[in-house]
Amino acid sequence: MTDSLRSLAGLVLTFVTLVWSQTSLATIAVKMKSMKDATHIEITGLSEWRYDLRRDPKNDTYRTTIQFTGVKPEEVAALNSLRDRRVKYVEVIEGINGDALVEFRLSNNDIGMFDYQTESPTTLVLDIYREEPVKKFEAPGPSHIKGELATLVSKARPKKLQKRKLASIENPEIGTQGQLPLKQTPNQNLKIKYGIFDGGDQDLNRFKIEDKDIDELAVIRSQENIYLHFPELNIDHSYLKDLLAQPAGYGVPEREDDENLQVRLIFKFKNEGKPALGLRTLKFFRDKYRTSQYDKVLNFLEADIYFDLWRRDHERVDFEKAMTKYKALLNQYPNDPSRFKILMLLGLNYLDVGNNFGALSTFQVGIKTYPESPYYWQMRVAVAEAYRALGKNEEAIKEFEGIENDKASGNYGIESRFRRGDVFFRVGDYATSVKEYDEALKKYPDKWAEAANIYFNSAEARFWLKNYKESLEGYRIFLQRFPSHAFGGYAMTRIGEILDILGLPVKRVTGAYLESVFRYRGSPGAYLAKLHLDLMRFVEMKPKELETALKDAKENMPKDKLADVETLLVLNESDGFYKKKNYEKSLDQLIKYYQNNPISQYLPIFKNRIVKNLTAQVAAANEKSEFIKALETFNNQKDAWLSKNNRIDTRYYAALAYENLNILDEAATGYRDCLRSRQEVKDENLKKAMATENLPSEDEINLRLAKVSLLSGEVKKSSEYLNSIQDPNKLNEKNQIERSLILASIAEKEEKLDIAMLALNELTEHWKGSPALLAEHWLMLAKLNHELKNNEKAIGWLSKIIDIAVKTPDVIKKNIVAEALELEGDLYEKRGQYGFAEKSYKLLIDKFGDGLPVASIKYKLGKIYFDQTQIKEAEKIWKTLKDEIDGSLWAKMADEQLAQVQWSEKYKRYVDRKPAGGTK
Amino acid sequence: MRKILEFFGFIQSLKSDPLCVGPSGCETLDSPVLVQLMNPRLLVKGKLF
Numbered sequence: 001m002t003d004s005l006r007s008l009a010g011l012v013l014t015f016v017t018l019v020w021s022q023t024s025l026a027t028i029a030v031k032m033k034s035m036k037d038a039t040h041i042e043i044t045g046l047s048e049w050r051y052d053l054r055r056d057p058k059n060d061t062y063r064t065t066i067q068f069t070g071v072k073p074e075e076v077a078a079l080n081s082l083r084d085r086r087v088k089y090v091e092v093i094e095g096i097n098g099d100a101l102v103e104f105r106l107s108n109n110d111i112g113m114f115d116y117q118t119e120s121p122t123t124l125v126l127d128i129y130r131e132e133p134v135k136k137f138e139a140p141g142p143s144h145i146k147g148e149l150a151t152l153v154s155k156a157r158p159k160k161l162q163k164r165k166l167a168s169i170e171n172p173e174i175g176t177q178g179q180l181p182l183k184q185t186p187n188q189n190l191k192i193k194y195g196i197f198d199g200g201d202q203d204l205n206r207f208k209i210e211d212k213d214i215d216e217l218a219v220i221r222s223q224e225n226i227y228l229h230f231p232e233l234n235i236d237h238s239y240l241k242d243l244l245a246q247p248a249g250y251g252v253p254e255r256e257d258d259e260n261l262q263v264r265l266i267f268k269f270k271n272e273g274k275p276a277l278g279l280r281t282l283k284f285f286r287d288k289y290r291t292s293q294y295d296k297v298l299n300f301l302e303a304d305i306y307f308d309l310w311r312r313d314h315e316r317v318d319f320e321k322a323m324t325k326y327k328a329l330l331n332q333y334p335n336d337p338s339r340f341k342i343l344m345l346l347g348l349n350y351l352d353v354g355n356n357f358g359a360l361s362t363f364q365v366g367i368k369t370y371p372e373s374p375y376y377w378q379m380r381v382a383v384a385e386a387y388r389a390l391g392k393n394e395e396a397i398k399e400f401e402g403i404e405n406d407k408a409s410g411n412y413g414i415e416s417r418f419r420r421g422d423v424f425f426r427v428g429d430y431a432t433s434v435k436e437y438d439e440a441l442k443k444y445p446d447k448w449a450e451a452a453n454i455y456f457n458s459a460e461a462r463f464w465l466k467n468y469k470e471s472l473e474g475y476r477i478f479l480q481r482f483p484s485h486a487f488g489g490y491a492m493t494r495i496g497e498i499l500d501i502l503g504l505p506v507k508r509v510t511g512a513y514l515e516s517v518f519r520y521r522g523s524p525g526a527y528l529a530k531l532h533l534d535l536m537r538f539v540e541m542k543p544k545e546l547e548t549a550l551k552d553a554k555e556n557m558p559k560d561k562l563a564d565v566e567t568l569l570v571l572n573e574s575d576g577f578y579k580k581k582n583y584e585k586s587l588d589q590l591i592k593y594y595q596n597n598p599i600s601q602y603l604p605i606f607k608n609r610i611v612k613n614l615t616a617q618v619a620a621a622n623e624k625s626e627f628i629k630a631l632e633t634f635n636n637q638k639d640a641w642l643s644k645n646n647r648i649d650t651r652y653y654a655a656l657a658y659e660n661l662n663i664l665d666e667a668a669t670g671y672r673d674c675l676r677s678r679q680e681v682k683d684e685n686l687k688k689a690m691a692t693e694n695l696p697s698e699d700e701i702n703l704r705l706a707k708v709s710l711l712s713g714e715v716k717k718s719s720e721y722l723n724s725i726q727d728p729n730k731l732n733e734k735n736q737i738e739r740s741l742i743l744a745s746i747a748e749k750e751e752k753l754d755i756a757m758l759a760l761n762e763l764t765e766h767w768k769g770s771p772a773l774l775a776e777h778w779l780m781l782a783k784l785n786h787e788l789k790n791n792e793k794a795i796g797w798l799s800k801i802i803d804i805a806v807k808t809p810d811v812i813k814k815n816i817v818a819e820a821l822e823l824e825g826d827l828y829e830k831r832g833q834y835g836f837a838e839k840s841y842k843l844l845i846d847k848f849g850d851g852l853p854v855a856s857i858k859y860k861l862g863k864i865y866f867d868q869t870q871i872k873e874a875e876k877i878w879k880t881l882k883d884e885i886d887g888s889l890w891a892k893m894a895d896e897q898l899a900q901v902q903w904s905e906k907y908k909r910y911v912d913r914k915p916a917g918g919t920k
Numbered sequence: 921m922r923k924i925l926e927f928f929g930f931i932q933s934l935k936s937d938p939l940c941v942g943p944s945g946c947e948t949l950d951s952p953v954l955v956q957l958m959n960p961r962l963l964v965k966g967k968l969f
Contacts, residue, residue: 274939
């Protein structure tokens with residue numbers, strides 16, 4: 001067994017140390033695995049999991065509880081057996097409504113729990129893991145995997161894939177036929193899993209979508225969002241790493257003399273990582289031994305020590321000295337066997353520090369001077385890479401083609417083919433890059449394991465070409481084939497973004513983001529996913545949580561890995577406050593960015609957001625019946641942010657405010673303007689408007705124009721607008737009622753009461769919506785019936801309104817109820833049913849009169865009492881008339897009535913006096 | 921012998937004046953190496969390392 005296989009076997013053994021599995025009493029199944037990095041729990045058996053997960057730090061233990069809904073304790077009793085180094089114990093008890101309450105006692109405060117649900121099959125997944133402290137990102141840049149993440153990735157990657165051995169002096173596999181710098185995985189069909197879990201869906205089918213799932217308007221809407229360009233994934237050829245791993249190739253034999261001793265001391269210092277001591281000793285040595293038998297070896301040693309210093313301290317001066325010394329060695333010892341390696345060191349280091357010209361000229365000399373070099377093909381590939389880095393794409397492609405076409409290049413030819421797409425990708429020629437990548441994979445399908453760049457970059461290219469479905473599939477395959485790749489976080493987050501762009505359900509979108517956050521913690525992709533998740537939860541976050549989220553987002557921003565992430569953060573925060581309906585704060589952030597970044601490529605997006613925000617402000621003011629405020633906002637910005645505004649809804653809301661303020665001519669002008677724009681907007685522009693606006697339909701605008709015309713007394717015009725409504729059934733409930741009312745009003749004004757009744761009855765009979773919405777309708781029907789002397793029917797309609805209002809007082813507008821009660825009282829009064837009339841008036845005064853002018857009602861009620869000689873009652877109610885806003889006239893009338901009574905009372909004894917003597 | 925003594929002096933200078941270059945801190949002689957280097961008898965015999 002090779003070392004790598006042994007390591008892999010060890011890894012597997014450590015990962016899966018314990019497995020429990022138990023089937024529950026019902027259909028619910030609990031599976032638990034204790035792995036190296038996490039405790040993994042999967043619960044299946046329900047189509048949806050409803051639960052409330054809470055974490056409470058208590059004493060010194062970390063307590064996490066899950067209160068299930070619809071799951072009995074015995075169904076998840078298997079959890080009681082869970083114990084490992086992360087979980088002290090689990091207790092399943094009866095909680096709310098007898099459902100299972102599961103309490104996890106975690107071993108310490110560093111242990112966290114992550115929960116999510118997968119689809120097909122629906123599985124509740126709980127992962128318990130040690131939380132890493134938040135660290136600054138060390139994820140790979142465009143070219144190389146570096147730092148901590150590289151270590152993690154390297155640990156997670158199968159040993160066989162970790163290091164690609166290339167031809168070298170010690171490893172001269174290349175020969176002239178160049179076999180195998182590109183290693184294959186042991187099993188090409190192997191679906192490697194090195195992540196924590198796979199949620200029971202190894203092929204990541206949960207990210208597959210069908211055409212029918214795509215919402216075209218959501219795609220259009222997404223064009224108003226900012227998506228960040230991810231770094232390019234380059235094949236890490238490891239030429240330099242392999243070169244540096246080779247032994248020095250020189251040394252000194254051990255002898256017992258002072259000169260030899262001192263040279264060996266210099267070697268010792270170098271090998272022990274003390275280059276400065278080595279150099280000082282070397283200086284001391286050269287002062288003492290002007291010429292030495294060890295001069296040549298010391299020259300090599302000196303160059304290497306400077307190189308060590310550069311690698312340790314990153315001082316450019318050491319780099320330059322090392323390179324100068326290497327060049328001097330090539331000149332001084334042109335036939336030394338190390339010449340090939342030294343030239344590679346020079347060129348690859350220039351490439352590494354971005355000195356592409358230096359690299360290019362070094363390798364060009366190398367190719368010409370040392371065609372027999374074992375590094376010949378590496379030099380050729382490096383030349384192409386240098387051309388690419390210098391933006392000389394034609395030359396780069398030509399070089400790659402040259403390498404691939406030469407049969408002696410072997411796998412370097414394949415590598416060249418795989419890199420060709422990168423040339424176009426880097427300059428943003430995504431269509432050509434996709435073509436190149438597809439052709440390369442088609443030509444060498446069995447080498448897919450070496451082509452992570454193709455899978456990732458082509459998915460990314462397709463994303464920017466807006467081929468979202470293909471891009472999604474590309475990322476899915478990338479994650480399936482390279483699950484532990486450092487770019488996994490990017491891929492998983494992009495999957496979430498694409499699902500969102502395509503309008504898939506929020507649950508699926510958040511699922512992808514959560515996986516990114518959990519599986520690729522600490523990576524820039526996970527950071528981005530967290531930003532998206534925070535935005536989705538912005539509204540429900542409590543102030544403290546929100547503050548922490550915003551602070552974390554700012555502090556951990558991977559500016560060097562994600563271009564424009566700062567801009568995205570501003571936009572996200574602004575969007576969050578917009579969702580919270582804190583429009584002022586949202587607007588403030590947008591305007592600040594707009595003004596401070598005059599050359600930003602994102603200005604159009606910010607401008608559109610500002611207009612959207614102002615539109616929402618006008619609409620929100622309307623909603624709150626603050627129509628003057630709505631118009632203030634609109635008119636203040638009309639010549640500023642709202643100038644050249646193509647949005648129809650902004651103008652519509654302004655017209656609505658005018659209508660509600662009864663400024664009918666302005667309202668009509670506004671609506672006509674909206675109608676004209678609405679009729680003109682077509683095709684793609686119409687789709688865009690539908691996706692990004694609360695776009696009123698032509699029918700809705702016609703309805704408003706009909707209403708405004710009616711209120712202006714233009715009955716004929718109103719009728720025309722009403723007739724222009726194409727499909728009344730598509731109007732919402734409120735508008736359907738309004739249409740019917742307008743129709744009835746027009747008929748009424750034209751004295752066609754039967755038609756008016758017909759219009760109202762038609763809607764009433766076919767109405768399927770909430771009955772309360774018809775209140776105004778019923779009131780009008782009552783009025784019409786009253787006019788037609790059908791008082792019985794009129795009272796019937798009024799009762800419907802009053803019954804609902806009494807049972808649910810806030811459902812129907814108070815003024816409608818008041819009007820109904822007054823009319824009902826009047827009708828009863830006329831019929832001599834004073835008791836009923838009294839009841840109606842009293843109800844109106846006591847329950848629905850607040851804030852309404854009720855002096856006339858009070859007078860009428862008092863009059864009923866008065867007429868029934870209940871003078872004291874009448875006096876009592878009339879006394880309150882003077883407190884009413886419009887009560888003085890009614891109070892005067894009441895006083896006159898009472899004065900009459902008092903006069904009658906006073907003289908009654910004289911008028912009715914019995915003759916003197918009486919009956920006695 | 922003169923060269924050996926000069927070397928002995930050089931080693932002593934390294935001991936008293938450690939090299940502090942670059943951001944990585946100072947390079948010092950490890951004790952076992954120092955013990956050996958400070959032993960002139962071993963030096964003379966060249967029996968180090």
